[in-house]
Each structure stands twice: as structure tokens, then as C-alpha cells.
Amino acid sequence: MKQKLLVLCGGQSSEHIVSRMSCTSVLNNLDANKYEITLVGIDLDGGWHYLDAKQTDLAKNTWLDNSSMVEDVYGLLKNQDVAFPVLHGMYGEDGTIQGLFELAKLPYVGCRVMGSSVAMDKIYTKKILDTVGVPQVKSVYVKKRYDEKLVVVTNTFDEIEEIEDYIVRELGMPCFIKASRSGSSVGCYRCDNQTELIGKLSEAAKYDRHVVVEECIDCIELETAVLGNDDVIVSRVGQIMPHGEFYTFESKYEDEESKTCIPALVDEQIQEQ
Template sequence: MKLLLVCGGQSTEHSVSRMSCTNIRKKIDDTRYEVTVLGIDQEGTWYHLDDEVKDYASDNWLNNAKEVKEIFEFLRSFDVIFPVLHGMYGEDGTIQGLFEMAGVPYVGCRVNDSANAMDKVITKKLIDAAGIKQVPSLYVKKRFDDEFVIVNDDTTEEKDIVKKVMDTFGVPCFIKASRSGSSVGCYKVNKEEDILPKLKEAGQYDRKILIEKSINATELECAVLGNDDIISSRVGQILPHGEFYTFESKYEDEESATCIPARVDQSIQDTIRKEAVRAFKAIDGHGLARCDFFLDKDTGDLYLNELNTLPGFTNISMYPQLMEDFGISQEELINRLIALALER
């Protein structure tokens, strides 16, 4: 079977994608698949990577690479595609639409579910409709005249953002670019006067921004796998070194850690496993996702934070660790994901 891995991309998570792809390539059974790796640089140029390159996270990842110009013809030469792409143009339904047009099966969520999960504002609406509890939040839009406005549930707009935030839940709060991942474009705001400056910083990553109430939370994660009959893993716990789980905490800070199973009551873990499946169904998910939750240390309330439909696959990423704990090795996980892609 001819398998194409796709990595890199133009998002802020470009480097994570290349690390994930390196790890996945090492775990693939070469007796089962004929593997080709396609790399997309940050300018959007597509390259057929040289077979001799083994570390796609290295500076020489494009050594002897050949530019791909006839993209549709190239894609159609494969039986299945595994997009190892995180963030914009990889996890948001755009490249999934390209694969659909090319008529090639691919791993992971389809166009609509990818787009819905990538957009935190849309995800909030779908999860709310499913009756799953979420942290209180406000939606801010950066208009095309560069003015920031609050968008209410009835679509009316308000200009006094600071007053709205302070009246609704105050500070501290979090400001998040709606369609960014790995905590890029995410800021904790502790003072009222910092709301607008941080809002403008988040606006560099997206025109849609979420402002959320800050809670004193334990961060918990659950992996789901399947198309119709969805399984959920045991629950893992994030132990960040710092105030919250930033990009640096995830990939650069050796003092940040994870543990499986999570250090919370079994009843809470059972609830999370059920809610993760419900959330995945709420976005009409297919294939895989990592579902992230907050457990309020002060009240005991459980909140869904977000779903990641193409979670990290680095050697320290939670999704493959959770599946290994569940009894599914990374080699078998890759096989199952490809089988789920071909099943649709």
C-alpha cells in the first residue's frame, strides 16, 4: 500500500509537525507500506523529501528534496494519506478539502469536523448544544477595519470590551486566538489594563479571539479513536512547569511532565472518558482526537477545554502515550488510523 506522510506546513506549529512526522515514520511497518514523505515549507512550497533524510525536524530536512508542482497528480498516486499537520492549513479542514477533491482517503477528521474543532468559537457552540459544561467565555472579533468588538450570542456587537470582560468574569482571564494551537497566541491576563494589549497580540494570529475566565484547574486529557464505534483511553494529567501549559512548557521545558493515569478520583476519570466521546460526536468527529479538560480545584467542576483533531505525535506527546497505556502500540495505532481512513 502506498502511504504518503505530509508534514511541515505554514502554521505556527510547523516545527511540531516535523517532530511528529519523524516519530511516526520510525514507527511505520515498512513491510506493510511503501512510504513517501512530503514536506511543506513555511512559504507553502511542497517537496518530495529524500528517503535518506530520517530526521524531519533537523535543519537539513529539505536536502535533495524535489519540488512537487503537479500536486493533484502527485496526491492521486497514493492509496492513503496521513496528514501530520497541526494548526492552520493542516488541522482546519483546508488540506482535508484538497484530499477530498483529489479523491484520496486520509487519516483523521473530515473537512467540517476539522474546521469546527479548530475554531474554538464554533466548538463552544457545538459543545454547548450537546450540554457539555465549558468555562465561561466571550467572543471577540477583529473587524476588517481592525477594530475589536465583542460579539454576543444574538450577534449584536459591543465596543467596550474591557467593561464587558470586567462585568462578566473579570481578571485573571485568558485570551486565545480562536484558530491557533499548542498555546500559540494564548495569554494569561492578570490586570485590567493588559486586556487590550494582549487582545491585539492575539489578533496577530486570528481575527476571531476567545476570552475565557481563568480557573484554578488541573489539566486532564483523554484520547479517542474511531469512526462510528469510538473508544476512549484512560485519563492523563498535565503537570506544567509554570502558570499554564505554554508552547515552551510542552516542547522545551524538561521540568514539565505528564502522568497516566491522572491523579484524580476514578469517578472523575470515568466521567471524562464518557464526555470525551460525547464531545467527539458533537463535532461529528472521525478517526482521532485528543480531548482536553479542566478540573476546577476550588469547586470540583469539570469543563471541556478543547478538542485537537490532529494531536501531536512527538515522542513526548500525550495522544500516543494514552493509546499505548490503553494497550495500543504506536505501530498498531498507525495501522488502525489508516484502516479507519480506508473505512470511510
Template sequence: MSHKIRVGLIYGGRSGEHEVSLQTALAVVKAFDFAKYEVHPYYITKSGEWRQGPQLTGPVESAELLTFEQERGLGAAAALQPIFAAGSVVQGEAGSAAAPLDVVFPLLHGTFGEDGTIQGLLEMAGIAYVGAGVLASAAGMDKVIMKKIFAQEGLPQCAFRHFTRAQWEKDHVFFLMETEIAIGYPCFVKPANLGSSVGVSKARNRDELIAAIETAFRFDRKVIVEEFVEARELEVAVLGNDDPKASVVGEIVSSNEFYDYKAKYVDGKSSMIIPAELPGETADHLRELAVRAFLAIDGAGLSRVDFFMRKSDGQIFINEINTMPGFTPFSMYPLLWSESGKPYRELLDDLIGLALERHASRQKLQYTFDLG
């Protein structure tokens, strides 16, 4: 394109990962090449209000400057009208229409951002966007559906059980007994639809299991209970569309008993080892499994795939795929690519290019059928 690429950033959101999204947005804004991109920010408050900020002409110094507290909060329909009306436009001076956006970068983590909802909205509007599509986003967000897809692909996993709030309330004794027989203690209890380890607990007995389940139900209507494995935590970054590539393998050494929200974002004591100390064939196998997982859910753009390697025998289990991983310069995903020879700014360029490539491919599809 001869003009600057016009990028809409959407961040914040009505999610337990709101603050993580703000930090990701700050990092992306600081890294953008403003000689190449025209950046238009859209902030979503914790209550779901949308705030359209002025065009950004350079980096900002703090996440607070991206929340536009002086701007009046709008409903989604009103806030999005300048994007979607008249062929997806950005707002010009005095409310006039400006040039159309080229691509949207949804820097949203968790509910209403990483689960296919914003992706579906952008698909209906016919706008290119960075990252996975509706199906991959929804499947990657729902740990139960994700694990069923991985099972169909033949990817090795830890044992798990799942149930809804309605099922739990109807017969909690049955689900307790089934979990104890099939999974045992200790075990991990998680909301099925959330990331950043929000609402995750480790249970060592029945009382802790009940408390962990009640905690998880605060964040989702569906809970998953997983087998505990004494293991190393390994991660691989994947980049691409139909022909994805995998990064080097990284390892997380948690400051807490497990890699929970505090260990990830609060105490700053967890460490990352990049690349992980592994035999070459083991690293290659992990990279192959990561690409298989990415393709299994029909991923696009970017994903981070997390694994366990059991300490007793080296057995590898896939844990999950994250279709919109943390994206600050200190997050695992960009660090893995930096170690693989792709710096942060170049990674942004690639992701926007992949989004435009995927959108152009989809525009070739026929959506109507003439019976005449």
C-alpha cells in the same frame, strides 16, 4: 491488500506549529513498519512551498532529513499533481506514473492542516486520509464554533466571550467592558484558530488584557477570552470512527503558570501523570464526556479531549478537542494509548485501518441523481 500499503505523509506547513509537525513526522517515520508500508513524503515549507521527497525505505535520524532542502520548491498544484493525477498516483522513475496511493497521513498541526483545508483537498481528490473530516477538523480548530457545539451537546464549559478584529477596532471599549463584567480577571486570551497554545496569554488587568488581545490578533482574525479556573488539567485520547473508544485519563502538571508553548515544547520540565490519580467513577465520567465531544463534532480517527477539574469542588469543564494532537512517542495522545495497552506502532496501524474503513464507507454514497 497483498501489496504494501502506500502511505503519503504530508507535514510541515504554513503554520505556527510547523516545528511540532516536523517532530511528529520524524516520530511516525521512525515507527513505521517498512515491511508493511511504502512511505512517500511531502514536506511543506513555512512559506507554503511543497517539496516531494524520494520514497522512504527506512527510518531517518533527524527532522532536517525530511525537509529536502536540495529539492526545488514547488507550488501546491505542481507538487500535488503526482498524487492526484490519473487516480491519485505517486511519482515513478523518470517522472513516470507509479501505483496509486492507498492513504494519506496529514501530519499537519494548526492552520492549513488541522482546519479542514487539506482534508477538503483530499476529499475532492477521492483519497483516503487519516483523521477527522472537513467539518470536524474545522469545528475542532475554531474554538468559538467548537464551544457552541459543545454547548448544544450540554457539555459543561467555562464562561467565554469572543469577537473579531473588525468588531474590536469598531468598539473596543464595549468588548473590554463586556469581558470584564462577564469574565473578570484573571482570564485567558487566545486566537480562535490555532493550537499548541501559540498566542495564548493570561491577563490580570485591563492593560494586560489589551496587550493579550493584540497578541492573539497577530495569529487570527477572531479572539476568544475565557474564564480562569484554578484546576487540574486532564486529557483523554479517543480512537475510532462511528464507535470510538476512550483511553485512560492523563494529567498535565505544567512547568509554567499555565501550559503554554514553552511548557509544552521548549523547557521539557512539564510532567505527565498517566494514569491520572482519580476515583474510578470520575475517570469513567471523563472518558464518557470525551467520547460525547468526539461524536458531537463528527470526529473520525483520532482526537485528544482536554478538561479542567476545578480544585475547589471537583467540577469538570471541557476545554477543547484537538483533532490532530501531537503524535511523537512522548506526546500525551500515544502515551495514553500505550498505558491503555496499545503501543505506538499498533496505534499507527489502527489509524491507517480506520482511514481506509471510513473511505470505503464514503465510496458507497451516491453523489449524482438521475432525473430520467
């Protein structure tokens, strides 16, 4: 008997199109002999739509043309065996949709609510890594207050309004500016001098009121994947070779010049670390 599998894509985040690209890959690799697939797309306004998994081209702007609205989301969830949220960014990887699945008692692929929520937030992730002694680049936390003013927030929660001088003094130039709860390098900018700071901080704050600023270091970028709970499977270490100054959205999804090398071109000791 086939398992009823709900596949979700799209979403309301700035990574909406990335989700649809990822979902195409997932659908191409699912075993139709094992799963009865229900494909649902979430539009940018939060509407849920039934899609034909075999006929819909998720890459096209017409992806919703032949869809039908999901009138009863809870009823849909209760009629599935497992959910596969192929969603990126806010409302997809931040614990939100995971909480909905928990309420519906529907098993799902991926991290649970707490892990998703914390790992989506760069600032909280860095604080946790710091407590367990994981080495990190120096960083500064900036937030956009509700009066729209940008301020540095210190570890003692003091607010500093002279943010340009503070960041240059603490981190130097160049630095990287990142929206705290955004992925795929959306809201991520390299800042080469002090005159660019406010402009790029303001751009990042359009994606999230919380922004992390990190010192720039000359490094090799490595990645690995971890699967499982009690019995964890760790993939080989990969090395990212971006085309350009850093691994931008365009480098990840549009530029064919960027490469990933697996296994990474580093010695075994570094890979084991």
C-alpha cells in the same frame, strides 16, 4: 503488497515546527514492511517538496536542502493509497487539506472536513458543546474588524467597543486569551489585570482575527484520545502537569520539567465522566 502511504509535514501555520517534530515521531514508528512511504514537506510559502524519509532530519533548518519540488500535486495524490497528514494548525487541521484529499478521493488519517473545521475553531466548538449541555467556563468572543478595531461580539451579534470594561465585568481577572483557530498554545496568553487586556488581545489577533477570552479557574487539566468512527476506542485519561502558570508552547515542546501522568491521579468516577 505494501500500501502506498503519503506522509505530509510542515505547512503554513504558526505550528509549522511542531508538525515537523510530530512527523519525526510518526516516521520512527511506521512499519516499513507494510508501507511504501512517500514523505512530502510543505514549506511556509505553501510549496510541496519530496523528502527522503530515511535521510532527512526534520528538526534542522536544512530540512529542505536535498528536496525536490512536487510539480503535480494532484498526480501525487492519485498515485497513493492513503494519506497521513501530520500537519498542525491552519491548513492542516482545519478541514483544508482534508477537502483536498476528498476531491482526490484519497483515504486519509484523521477527522473529515466538517469535524476538522469545527473542532479547530474554539468559538464554534464552544457553541456546539453548549447546545448539548457540556459544562464550560464563562467566555467572551472578540474579533478584529477589517478596520483593525477590536470589538466584543455578543450572542445576538451586537458589537461592543468598550471591550475592557465588558470583559472585566463578565469574566473578572485573571482571564485567558486565545486565538480561536490556533493550537499548541500559540496565540494563548494569561492576562492578570485590565491594563494588559488590549495588548494581549492584539497579540492573539495576530494569529486569528477571532479571539476567545475565558475566565480563569483553578483546575486539574485532563486529556484523552479517541480513535475510530463506528467502533470508538477511548484511551486512558491522562493528567497534564505543566511547569509554570499554564501549559504554554514552551511547556509542551521545550521544557522537560512539564509532565504527563497516565493514568490521571483522579478517582475512577471522574475518569469515567
